[in-house]
Amino acid sequence: MGCVTSKKKMPIPTRISKVSDLKVQPSTFVVENHERFQDVYSIGTSLGSGTFGEVRKVIHRSNHSERAVKIFRKDLATNEEKKQKLLNEIEVLKRLDHPNIVRVYEFFEDTKRFYIVMEHCKGGELFEEIIKRKSFNEVQTAQIVYQILSALAYLHDHEIVHRDIKPENILLEEKGDIMNCKLIDFGTAAFFEKGKLLRGSIGTAYYIAPEVLVGNYSEKCDLWSCGVLLFILLCGYPPFDGRNDVEIIDKVNRGHYEFKGEIWKHISSEAKDLVSSLLSPEPTRLTASEALTHPWVALNSHRTMPNTTIMDAALKNLKNFHNTSKLRDAVNTFITTQCISQKDTKELRDVFRAMDTNGDGKLSREELLNQFSKTMGYNAASDEVDRIMAEVDTDNNGYIDYTEFLKATLDIRTVMSSENMRRAFDLFDKDGSQSISAMELKKILAGEAISENKVWESIVKEVDQNGDGEIDFNEFQQIILSKL
CATH class of the missing domain: 1.10.238.10 (EF-hand)
Incomplete structure (x- = not known):
């Protein structure tokens, strides 16, 4: 489908006037790494490919952690809109902190490519699991759908709409592990304002909501796609099918589907009710939070209980x-x-x-x-x-x-292992001098905020035992480990 990139909703710069104003979040450390990508990571096997590049497994050279990288070729991003889509994905992912949404670590850029480094989910796409199993029972389906609904409730609460919910964009952390799904691919995601409609037709034919085809829609388009996903998980085939996109979209526009066939005789009325509540006109469609409280979800989505x-x-x-x-x-x-x-x-x-x-x-x-x-x-x-x-x-x-x-x-x-402590110290010690200055702290922690030098000097003074105006590794260790 075609795409219209939404205008990014940028945060209003904050002012840090005192230490208590400083808010450290996961996004603080999701930044561009200016080192050469191949010097930081060794590139492994291919995990998939798309329009602008590929996804590969990588190994961090210093700590040996396995990660995945999305590699975008600049020569294939032929216009500003496509480049903006990439930057938009980074901006969205930086803000997300949810157990069912893939975590992003850092990004790189060189003359030919962009690189986004993320969690590596070894279990592959949910799509592959659907092909393997044909269909899922109601408990298994509810466990998967609960996780996606939880991710959507979180996204929508943060005024982000995904716009391309489908099995190919849901990964399993380990092979066959449907209890740990991760939502990925935020290249088509957009920021929105409550009560204001989004514009532009974007999505995948099987899963796209009818109002998206018209070009005026809300975050509830994600719930239609989730309804299609639910339908497929239960029976193994899509509610709106056709020989090509034109036929599929025609059926989506008409919105007519049926619970036909032997398999639907064995599916509960509660499951069918949830399908109908999601594959419904936008005004009557459930929100993600409402769908999470649906009786069928509550009855079947048994989460793994810790011992x-x-x-x-x-x-x-x-x-x-x-x-x-x-x-x-x-x-x-x-x-x-x-x-x-x-x-x-x-x-x-x-x-x-x-x-x-x-x-x-x-x-x-x-x-x-x-x-x-x-x-x-x-x-x-x-x-x-x-x-x-x-x-x-x-x-x-x-x-x-x-x-x-x-x-x-x-x-x-x-x-706070010795290895992690050293990695943290090296993060702040940008010039490799074996000490951390107030300005190095500011460079890492201030982000886009407007701040005064006295804030960072105050943080250094709290730790600086020898009075040289900087934090050496011994001082760093002592303040971090002081309460263990």
């Missing part, structure tokens, strides 16, 4: 977490988002999902209170949760986001 030992350890770490300094928080954020592997976070993701009872990809005070009230009185739990929110909600948005949860619950000795 008691893991849950207890996570809750204990939440209770004991103290956000002692901005530098320590920055280091913790960098290591958690850039150094810790999927394997190291898998059990904690199960804890996060178990606590995230409404599936919106973040933990509210009420959800925390519900968990802690199971083991202590309501008043004591309320006081405990207020203290946890004050310590863990470092961006002060009123919720504990996924990375904030991981920072507080990961084993701190694993996070």
Whole structure:
């Protein structure tokens, strides 16, 4: 389908006048790496190809972590609109922090190519799993759809619409692991404003919503696509089929589909009701949050429940977490988002999902209170949760986001290993002088914010024990490890 690139919704620059104004987020560390890509990564096998390039497996040369890279050839991006699509994907991915959305690490540019480095999901596309299995039972389908709906609820709450939900854009973390899906490919995503319609026909014929074909639509176009996905998972074929795009789109426009065939005789009326509630005209179509509460989803989307030992350890770490300094928080954020592997976070993701009872990809005070009230009185739990929110909600948005949860619950000795500490120090020590200056801190942490030098000098002064105006590695270690 054709595409009209939406105007990016850029954040309003903030001002950092004092240390407490500094907000360190995962996006802080998703930046352009100016080193030569091949010097940082060794390039491995191909994982797929597209219009502008390919996706390949890569290995980080210094820490040996496996990642994936999307490589875009500049000569194939023949106009400004196509280049903007790439920049848009980076801008969107930087802002996302959800267990079912692929994490982006960094990006590169040389004279011939752009490179976006992301998580490597070894399980391949959900599309391949559909071909292999033909169809899924209702519990399996609900488990997959729940994850996609959770990702969509999160995206829409952040005023981002994906616009190309399909099995090819959903990866499995491991082979056959439908409990850990990742939504990918945000090249067609767009920022939107509540109550304002998007314009431009964009998407894939089988999954595109009829209102998108007209060119005036809302974020609910993603829910139509999710309805098509649900239909396919249940029966193994699409609701709107044809010999070519023209025939398919004609059927999409008419919006007529049927629950025909032997397989649909064995599918519950509740599942069919959800399909009908998603493949409906835009005004009556469910939102992602509403779909998450649909009875069929609630009945069948059994999430993996962590064992008691893991849950207890996570809750204990939440209770004991103290956000002692901005530098320590920055280091913790960098290591958690850039150094810790999927394997190291898998059990904690199960804890996060178990606590995230409404599936919106973040933990509210009420959800925390519900968990802690199971083991202590309501008043004591309320006081405990207020203290946890004050310590863990470092961006002060009123919720504990996924990375904030991981920072507080990961084993701190694993996070602050000697190898990770050195990587964090080298991140700030941009000139390789074996010490970190106030201006080097500013270069990494200020981002687009307007800031005063006294802020960064204050952070250095807190750590600088020998009074030379900079932070050496021993001083760096002491402040980061001081509360272990």
